[in-house]
Each structure stands twice: as C-alpha cells, then as structure tokens.
Amino acid sequence: MKTLVLNGSPKKEQSDTMHITRAFLAGMNEVSPQEVSIVHAVEKHIEYCTGCFACKLNGGTCVHDDDMRAILEEMLDSDLLLFSFPLYCYGMPAPLKALLDRTMPLSSLAMRKVGDRYEHVGQADFSRLHYMMICGCGFPNSQHNFEPAVAQFKQCFPCNHTVITVPESPMFNAPEADVVTKPRLELVKQAGKQYAQTGTIDETLLKEINSPMIPEEVYANIVNGNVENAKEI
Ligand SMILES: Cc1cc2nc3c(=O)[nH]c(=O)nc-3n(C[C@H](O)[C@H](O)[C@H](O)COP(=O)(O)O)c2cc1C
Numbered sequence: 001m002k003t004l005v006l007n008g009s010p011k012k013e014q015s016d017t018m019h020i021t022r023a024f025l026a027g028m029n030e031v032s033p034q035e036v037s038i039v040h041a042v043e044k045h046i047e048y049c050t051g052c053f054a055c056k057l058n059g060g061t062c063v064h065d066d067d068m069r070a071i072l073e074e075m076l077d078s079d080l081l082l083f084s085f086p087l088y089c090y091g092m093p094a095p096l097k098a099l100l101d102r103t104m105p106l107s108s109l110a111m112r113k114v115g116d117r118y119e120h121v122g123q124a125d126f127s128r129l130h131y132m133m134i135c136g137c138g139f140p141n142s143q144h145n146f147e148p149a150v151a152q153f154k155q156c157f158p159c160n161h162t163v164i165t166v167p168e169s170p171m172f173n174a175p176e177a178d179v180v181t182k183p184r185l186e187l188v189k190q191a192g193k194q195y196a197q198t199g200t201i202d203e204t205l206l207k208e209i210n211s212p213m214i215p216e217e218v219y220a221n222i223v224n225g226n227v228e229n230a231k232e233i
Helices: 016-031 068-076 094-101 147-156 169-173 175-198 203-209 216-232
Strands: 002-007 035-040 080-086 107-114 117-122 130-136 161-166
Touching: 002 016, 002 094, 016 080, 016 130, 016 161, 016 169, 016 175, 035 068, 130 147, 147 161, 161 175, 161 203, 169 175, 175 203
Parallel strands: 002 035, 002 080, 080 130, 130 161
Antiparallel strands: 107 117
16 A cells, blocks of 8 residues: 655654554554555645636646645545544544645536535546545544544545544653553554555554543643743753
8 A cells, every 4th residue: 555644744754643654554554564655744845726726727736846746746646545643623624735735736616516515526536546544643632622623624535534543642752751651552553554465454443542541630730830940940
C-alpha cells in the first residue's frame, strides 16, 4: 500500500502528533511492508487558492505553478492519504488547510447530488483512495474539542475515511510521561495492524485511543504548574 502522510504540524518530525502517526504506520508495516512518503506542509511552497476556479475549467491546471503540482500527482498515485495534524482552533493548521484548498483541481465545476447533498464531480476516479485523519490536541478533553475538525474531514472525504484522535498529546514529547504514552502508542500500533488487515478499526479500540491518558484534572494541574514555574524563571 502506498501511503502519503500530509503532516500539518509546523514542528515537522518533532510533532507530538507524528508520534501517533509513526506508531500507526509501524502497526501497518507489521502486517505488510508499506511504502510511505511524508509531506511537511509547512516547508512546501503552497500558494493560497485564489478562488478563480480556472482549475475546474482548465481540466485540472491551477494558475499557481508551485509545489502543489507535485503533491497532487503524489496524492493521485497513493492508496492512502494520511492527514496528520494537531488541533489548531478546533480545526487544522493553516499550512495544511492551504494544501487542502489547493486540491480543487481534482474535481470539476459540475455538481451532482449524492444522498442529501451536492458535491463536485471528480476529474479522475478516486474510488480506490482511502483517507485517514490522525489528530492530537493540547486539552485533555476529547469531547467538545475535536468535533469541528472531524466533521470537516468527513464532509471533505465522505467515503473510505477513518479518524483517530488523541487528547493530551504534548505528553508524547515528554519522556517522563513514557509510562502512559508507551501503552497508548501500543494501542495505536494495534489500530494500524487492524487497519492494514481489514481496512477498519474496532470502535472500542478507537474509543480507548481517544480517552485521556491521565485524568483530565491531573493533566490540567500539571500544565498549570508548568506555566507558573515558567513565569518564575
Ligand atoms: C495556534 C494553536 C491553536 C491550538 N488550538 C487548540 C485547540 O483548539 N484545542 C486543543 O485541544 N489544543 C489546541 N492547541 C494545542 C495543540 O493542539 C497541541 O499543543 C498539540 O499537541 C501540538 O501538536 P504537534 O506537536 O503535533 O504540532 C493549539 C495550539 C496552537 C499553537
């Protein structure tokens, strides 16, 4: 399977969320060797979409000649598009959103009704593509936090999508938290294995992965304590 990781964290490989993504890919790799390519959105030259719709009328050619041309080709050559990003203001970070906006050339201006909504008609056949969202966040609560980002992702990719969300993710970059992060990454690895074997992940496992690693109040107290200590330095 060819997987294209679209990393939205400006911290690139140092991203908290990339710990989760790497564990997931390791699980997939245990089932069968994976071909993985990683795009760090922040280091690419990706102009903002101008909204001119020229791409939808020009058979898929955007007015911008930047890194997005190669990224679109890579997307079309993949089996799995894995969006790995931290939650920013309940959505995805701007560099990844700019990349997502620039996928406009993949569909034409024509609209068709699918169920109770309309969508643009694809300029190619994407039926074999699968979509994965892996999202970490800084608050301890998963409820009333991830929902807008998850809703956007599912709306953009209505078919073949899977979502993994993990609260308290700064702990993945804190070695002193290994005692709770390592077991969590093992669960994520298990999810990667399941996904490679069946194309889905057990709901119970997803729920467990999405739960706080330490009690919400304890996490908040540690963060608040660190903030106070930082003020004194
Ligand atoms: C601009 C900005 C907005 C953020 N918004 C949220 C948010 O809405 N909810 C949340 O739980 N955490 C929020 N965070 C915290 C990050 O999601 C958290 O620090 C995450 O672990 C960073 O992951 P990364 O290392 O993969 O970039 C925000 C952080 C920044 C810098």
